[in-house]
Amino acid sequence: MRDKKTAALFLSLALACSVNITAFAADESPKTVDQIGGSAVANVTGTYKEGQSGAARYKVDIAWTDLSFTYTSGSEGTWDPDTHTYNGATEGGWGSQSGTITVTNHSNAGITATPAYEAKTGYESAGMEFTETSLQLGTADNGNGENGAGKETGGILTVTPTGTLPENTNGATIGTITVTITASEQAGN
Incomplete structure (x- = not known):
């Protein structure tokens, strides 16, 4: 019975840890998920920057x-x-x-x-x-x-x-x- 209690304790801790997740995005305020199956959404931004081409080298x-x-x-x-x-x-x-x-x-x-x-x-x-x-x-x-x-x-x-x-x-x-x-x-x- 002790093994069942230990397993239940670890499962409870894992579940508790997965429920209290806070996600951060650089331009958004923190969001809290307080139930299983809940989700948080963050916008992802991207910028294309032209890379430098190799400078001409002459020989x-x-x-x-x-x-x-x-x-x-x-x-x-x-x-x-x-x-x-x-x-x-x-x-x-x-x-x-x-x-x-x-x-x-x-x-x-x-x-x-x-x-x-x-x-x-x-x-x-x-x-x-x-x-x-x-x-x-x-x-x-x-x-x-x-x-x-x-x-x-x-x-x-x-x-x-x-x-x-x-x-x-x-x-x-x-x-x-x-x-x-x-x-x-x-x-x-």
Whole structure:
């Protein structure tokens, strides 16, 4: 009989504890439930706050092939004393020489790479021509890599010499190419 009394005591205590429940909400006054099956209601509020997107972080690799070019002057050809003319005349020029600039974007934002050539004083007769006036590369935050990670994006600009060089130019720095990186709205790859 003692076990029945103990069990009844615990059941009574549990019931008493469950009847006197007070619930609080931040903007409401306390509510008291005084019977089994009663309930208390509290309003739940929520606010959506725009999270910060990751700030743009830029890392762009720029690689050049050798940008040493040779200009060959024109030739009158070889004098033919029998015909009194020159044979095999050639025009001066750069031939089919070119170089490349490779741009690789590892940033979480799109970029634009813009090349420009500036001749050094005394070599203004030479220039450089680019296949593109600018190269737009999408973000590396594109999910195209292994396991859904991003993958770098890239492109190549071809550089071709134009114009002429002064006589006796031998390995001189005739100009500089600058590639300027700016932010771009382009996304994707």
